[in-house]
Amino acid sequence: MITEDYVQKIFKGLEQGDGAKFFAHVDDKVDWIVEGTHPLAGHYKSKSDFVAGTFAKLAKVLPHGAQLVVEHLLVKDDQAVVELHSLATAKNGLRFDNRYCWVVxxxxxxxxxxxxxxxxxxxxxxxxxxxx
Known part of the structure; x- marks a missing residue:
């Protein structure tokens, strides 16, 4: 059974800018859907495809990366709903402080x-x- 503490610990990697620490807890064959109609949207069938389709693309426009911060967390059985926001600045100076909801x-x-x-x-x- 998954606990709030366990999920918080996993997401600490993203909060501390250590993507590798977070992705160590993601299955290589993860099924990851990014909803929407934008350059990051898609249905990714592996961890490497997801990273290439999202984090690698963002790295090209966010020269200092993005810090993700967990705002709310709801855990039930083997699922978690994680609300996050990002803190980042794009190459052109645009603040990229986006909001996310991941159903994990x-x-x-x-x-x-x-x-x-x-x-x-x-x-x-x-x-x-x-x-x-």
């Missing part, structure tokens, strides 16, 4: 499915104003 499923303590929701308009603006 765990299998044996490892994240195996995620549905992620975010401010699609903000993502579209980020990439429109900071072409890669």
């Amino acid at each position: 499923h765990f299998d044996g303590g490892t994240i195996d499915r995620v549905r992620a929701y975010l401010d699609s308009a903000m993502v579209a603006r980020l990439f429109a104003e900071n072409p890669v």
Whole structure:
């Protein structure tokens, strides 16, 4: 059974800018859906595809990366709903302080499915104003 403390511990990696620490808890064959109609949206069938389709793209327009902060957390059985926000500045100076809601499923303590929701308009603006 997943606990709030366990989920908080996993997400500490993202809060501290240590993506590797977070992704150590994500299954290599994770099924990760980023909802929306923007450059990061998609249905990713592996950890490497998700990282390439999202974090790697963001790294090109957010030169100092993004700090993710957990705001709220709800855990039930083998799922967690995690609300986060990001703190970041784009190449052109645009503040990219987005909001996220991730519905996370765990299998044996490892994240195996995620549905992620975010401010699609903000993502579209980020990439429109900071072409890669």
